[in-house]
């Protein structure tokens with residue numbers, strides 16, 4: 640990685656994260672003792688699903704929306720989680736308590752098809768039930784990104800059609816996105832701007848992507864990108880607050896000429912984009928006014944969602 644690169648998952652350094660405890664199938668163990676089998680389908684094949692969530696005031700923001708996506712995608716690939724939403728909430732609550740975590744926490748909840756009896760692809764070889772892992776970290780997104788913004792490069796790797804590997808799977812295997820990220824890095828940018836199979840602007844390798852043109856907020860149709868919880872919240876907030884918002888096809892010409900661009904994701908909420916393919920976006924430094932307004936509306940929404 641180049642020395643001065645940013646990622647959308649940059650967090651303020653927190654030394655407490657060296658000593659976190661991790662949940663593995665009901666056990667909560669110190670970080671350096673947390674292990675899964677080399678026969679695990681997640682390790683061997685990327686055969687699993689995950690969710691990234693944030694904890695504020697002892698409440699998981701938009702828990703139901705994250706569970707909707709997790710349960711839908713596990714059902715689609717026949718992974719039996721072996722517990723319901725209440726069971727997952729209980730596991731999260733136990734892990735947070737073991738870590739004494741209540742606020743400004745990010746978790747990665749991972750469900751794989753589980754340990755296989757032989758090192759081959761067939762899903763029937765996973766015979767002992769899923770592997771469930773929860774990693775929680777103290778996490779505040781790095782503030783320098785809000786001031787500076789992130790740089791993107793358009794890359795050859797696309798997010799494909801739903802009948803190859805649907806972009807809506809939050810799968811353990813992120814190779815498609817990792818290839819895109821490597822291509823962006825090699826082009827000197829922080830992260831990748833990915834097109835859809837028709838060449839329209841689609842998403843980044845780790846977040847959803849929006850532009851602002853003449854006060855209107857545009858994002859892709861949603862057909863070829865992650866059905867991001869934050870993406871949907873931003874669209875809903877725009878609609879509720881009379882900010883014109885469109886899910887539509889648009890190209891790089893529209894994108895380079897945008898007055899603002901920003902990314903959305905649970906980790907960083909809204910992150911401004913400063914340049915794309917070496918072209919500066921807008922004529923402001925840091926975050927543009929529409930992005931700033933949406934970020935404020937989103938912050939208030941998270942506060943309401945995680946009250947009491």
Ligand SMILES: Cc1ncc(COP(=O)(O)O)c(C=O)c1O
Pocket residue numbers: 691809816842843844845846847865866867868869870903904905906
């Ligand atoms: C490829 C990709 N796009 C977008 C997102 C953002 O989704 P969310 O807003 O639900 O965190 C994620 C997060 O997992 C992702 O992996």
